[in-house]
Amino acid sequence: MARADLVVNLVETGMRGDLPRFKKTAEAIAAEATARHQHHLADKLHTILTSSFNENGRRFTNAPELQNSFYEIVTQKTLDDLTLENDVRLLFNELIEEHHRKDILRAYNLEPRHKLLLAGPPGNGKTTLAEALANQLCVPLFIVKYEGIFSRYLGETAQHVDMLFDHIKTQRCVLFFDEFDAIGKERDDLQDNGEIKRVVNSLLKQIDLLPSHVIVVAATNHASMLDRALWRRFQMQITIPGPTQNTATLWLKSFEHRVGHTFGLTLTTIARRLAGLSFAELEEFALDVQRKYILGLPDSEKNVKNITSNCLKIWEKRYKVDE
Secondary structure (H helix, E strand, O other): OOOHHHHHHHHHHHHHOOHHHHHHHHHHHHHHHHHOOOHHHHHHHHHHHOEEEOOOOOEEEOOHHHOOOEEEEOOOOOHHHOOOOHHHHHHHHHHHHHHHOHHHHHHOOOOOOOEEEEEOOOOOOHHHHHHHHHHHHOOOEEEEOHHHHOOOOOOHHHHHHHHHHHHHOOOOEEEEEOOOHHHHHHHOOOOOOOHHHHHHHHHHHHHHHOOOOEEEEEEEOOHHHOOHHHHOOOOEEEEOOOOOHHHHHHHHHHHHHHHOOOOOOOHHHHHHHOOOOOHHHHHHHHHHHHHHHHHOOOOHHHHHHHHHHHHHHHHHHHHHHHO
């Protein structure tokens, strides 16, 4: 526990917006944590202090060469916030337990699994699962930006890849690659001059060499586009399906609980009429209802059934047009 005077000083400087003194106080707390052998706290504070936030709450490294290679999201979601199939939830719980009890595994010359490939249609929670995993393990979530890695200058891209992984290896974290199939497409590009293929090979080699305290999560919407060399890199290959009527009903029930009122229609009816939508689209529908409900208060409490029915008609029409 940090000294009371340091905590008070931290709060005071933070409230005043005195960033230089705030950072000095935080550095003092980190130094004290190191002296008390509270290494997890000290490492976390040092990570924050050597980074900077942008306006969206995302944190970037101070190294200029890596500014556009990745960013960090401050995690908020947990597995309990997600509506998952039982087998998917079981696999993630197993992975979390392996990392929480890694010392027992290492006593038997085993390491926790740390390379995951998430496949499935868009909008069903692959990115959110990576966030929840990082949150459950109390580690940062770093999201790779391909546009920041790949350069038009020969040889520069491979250097960016090496620098990114050298930085990532220094701490426990979850490293997330979204749209990982983009790599597979680049490998098959007949117009490529060979640079991309060399970079991708370097990237895959770096993934192979990552220590187990770095959990790599790759997401793809098009699993069929990945070649076998990519699949083999991952110890866990998990399909994240779209909502069934049962999981859609469970999600809608959870939403009702969060907002404190019902939709006015049976949840099975809503789930049936919105069959085929992703979880992200279900959420947009529910938020659409909620906006109209709030703007119509206090009459909304009596008219919630009509609000939901009208939204359903709009969404059904939109979905049929999109099809």
